[in-house]
Amino acid sequence: MTHHHDPALRPAPARTKAEPGTPSRRPDTPHDGSTAHRARGGRNGGDLVVETLAGLGATTVFGLPGQHALGMFDALRxxxxxxxxxxxxNNAGFAADAYGRITGRPAPLLLSTGPGALTSLAALQEAAAASAPVLAVSSQIPTAGLGGGRHGYLHELPDQAASFRGVVKSVHTVRTQSQIPSAIAEAWTSALTVPHGPVWVEIPQxxxxxxxxxxxxxxxxxxxQQPAPRPELVAAAAGxxxxxxxxxxxxxxxxxxxxxxGELLALAEKLNAPVVTTFGGKGAFPWEHPLSLQSWMEDRHTTDFLEDADVLLVIGSGLGELSSNYHTFKPRGRIVQIEADLGKLESNHPALxxxxxxxxxxxxxxxxxxxxPDESAAGRARELLDKVRARIAAQELxxxxxxxxxxxxxxxxxSPSFWDMTILAYWAWSAFDAKFPNAMHSAQGAGGLGYGFPAALGAAVADPTRPVLAVSGDGGALYSIAELATARQYDLNVTWLIVDDGGYGILREYMTDAFGQATATELTRPDYVALAESFGVPGVRTTPETLEKDLARALAEPGPSVIVLPAVLRMFAPTHLD
Known part of the structure; x- marks a missing residue:
């Protein structure tokens, strides 16, 4: 397959003379009238930022320029x-999140002050919930305005960092140029210290x-340094x-x-222990392995099976709402929990x-x-999956x-896939074979809309050799429709499947079940095919019968594409026995 590498991904060359359309006011002259500026062509504080990022191993940054952040963006060239x-x-944050998940390295996210910074909060919350490394670097108002007063600067917040402390792993504040390299390096280390997560650096204009x-x-x-297990605890767990x-x-x-x-597979086979993967752990264990329970975490049969285990080994999960079948899981045996996030250790169930x-x-x-040795383990796993399949089959779905x-x-x-919060994604959490680790991602950590498409763009930047799939409903698609321009500008290999059911489908279903009818769930929406084509992105309207062919063709073509499936899908009944 041929893949295009758009020159727009590379930094623009430095200007050597004034070009047509150059603003009359110099872009490096602050709007607030302060004297902070630099001579054209010389290094400034922004150069210290990008030099530090490069020195730490970053090769790509995401973001959106803003007035206070222009020093950083000028230094990029x-x-x-x-x-x-x-x-x-927010979409730039989702792209950085996915880049971090795919590469395992913090994705620098360059932002401006105030509204620009605050707009990224939902994406940073998802990165925190999913333990995705993101290094957000934001500008601040000039140092003269800092300290909590109201000085009237554009974008001013009384305490910008306070808006992020409850979301990110760590906050790093810079006040002088000499602090920039150390602060960014400290933030980089924090983002990569397990559990991975987003971090925040702010630097005055x-x-x-x-x-x-x-x-x-x-x-x-x-x-x-990664935390090593204490040997006495390993011995107790092994026993x-x-x-x-x-x-x-x-x-x-x-x-x-x-x-x-690989270690999980070897351990499961040595113990003859059946394995279920959480929605965040999709692909951690081979889907068709004889010991695989797959990912049916929202099924009472699976919950019963796990409750019946006399020793349950939980690796890399806090057993939160989704992983505990909405807190209906009541284990009767001993739990051994391995967890890098100290705050999640025994947070929901007593354990070793x-x-x-x-x-x-x-x-x-x-x-x-x-x-x-245990000749019954594979049979018990197969019996469980047969029960799950029979229950789903009885629901006419x-x-x-x-x-x-x-x-x-x-x-x-x-190929990796990125899923928005939509009914087809909820099906995929339980029923989709990811094929390999780190291949299926969704916003199930924090649960915000609009994740799928911009995250897929970030993954395509991280690895342009493979096509990437994004899946959204029409409600989530409207959150990120502007990024069709990004997909086209950088010619990214992302195919976007939009399942159009005319509204917020899962909320429609929840409200109908709870109240007998739905309110505020119906949407007037555009012609997504025509809209995609207006951005120069090929669009196709498909049907359930032609979906496979249309989707495969789109994924095989380089560059972005949109597939629209008009369909009203329903969820399976997840928790009760039929």
Whole structure:
């Protein structure tokens, strides 16, 4: 397959003379009238930012320029960093989130002050919930205005950092140019310290704009240490698992992020322990393996199976709302929980808690446990899946199952997919074979709308060699429709499937079930095919019968495309027995 590398991904060359259309007011002259500025062509505080990012290993940054942040953006053209500009800060945050998930490195997100910064909050909340490394670098009002007063600066907030402290892992405030490299390196380390997550750096406008005499920043070492398991806890856990009669394993997103999937497979086979993956852990365990319980976490049969385990090993999951079948899970056996996020350790259920990186802990367990023969384990796993399939089959949901199967057949096995909060995604959480680790992603961490398409764009930037699929409903699509311009500008290999049911489908279903009728769920929406074509993006209206063919063709063509499926899908009954 041929893939295009758009020159727009590369920094623009420095201007050598005035070009047509140049604003009459110099862009490096602050609107507030302060004297912070720099001579054309010289280095400024913004250069210290981009030099530090490059020195830490960043190659690509996402963002949106703003008046206070112009020093950073001007410095980009003197760097080797590739810049990908989105049209809405929240979407830029989703793109950075996906880039971090795919590469495992923090994705720098460059933002302006006030409204621009605040617009990114929902994306940073998703990154925090999903443990995705994002390094947000925001401008601030000039240092003269800092301190909590009301000075009347454009974009001013009394305490901008306070808006982010409850969302990100850490906040890093810069007040002088000499602080920039260390603050960014500290933030980078924080983003990569398990659990991964978003971090926030803010730098005043005048610090970014002022000329600098500091030497250029060179390579920096900011590699964090991963927490190793305590040996006495490993020994205790190994004893429980080796002696268990009915062990089972829940594999969460921490397994994927730690790269522990190979160790998980070996441990499950050594213990003959059936494995279920959470929605965040999709792909952590082979879907068709004899010990696989797949991902039917919202099914009472699965919940009963896990409750019946006499020893349940939970790896990289906090057993939150979705992973506990909406807190209906009531374990009767012992729990061993391996978790890198100390705050999630035993937060929902008492356990033998091991605070450690999943790969290090599972590797240690693999060496410590005894081989456990059990000819019944695979049969019990198969029996559970048969019960789940029979229950779903009894609900007359053929259309939904066929649509999801068509998507799976059309998507190349090695291609990642990004799903918005829509009914087809809820099906995919339970029923979609991700094929490999770190391949299926959704906004199920924080649950905000609009994630799928901009996240897919970030993944396509991270790896342009594979087509990427985005899946949205028409409600979620309207959150990120502006990014069709981004997809076209950078010629990104993303196919966007929009399931158009005329409104917020899942909320329509929830409200109808709860109140007998739905309110505020119906939407007037555009002709998505015509809208895509107006951006220069090919669009196709499909049907359930032609979806597989149309989707496969779009994914095989380089560049962006849109597939619109008019269909009203329904959810399966997840928690009660029929």
């Amino acid at each position: 003197r760097s080797d960093l590739a810049y990908v500009g989105l049209r809405v800060e 005048d610090v970014l704009m002022a000329p600098t005499s500091l030497p250029a920043v060179t390579a920096m070492d900011a590699a964090p 429980l698992l080796s002696r268990a009669a009915r062990p089972a394993i829940i594999a969460g997103g921490g397994v994927v992020r730690a790269g522990a999937c 808690g091991i605070h450690a990186d999943a790969r290090l802990a599972v590797r240690a367990l693999l060496e410590a446990v005894d081989e456990r 053929t259309l939904e199952q066929e649509v999801l199967a068509s998507v799976r057949r059309a998507l190349p096995d090695d």
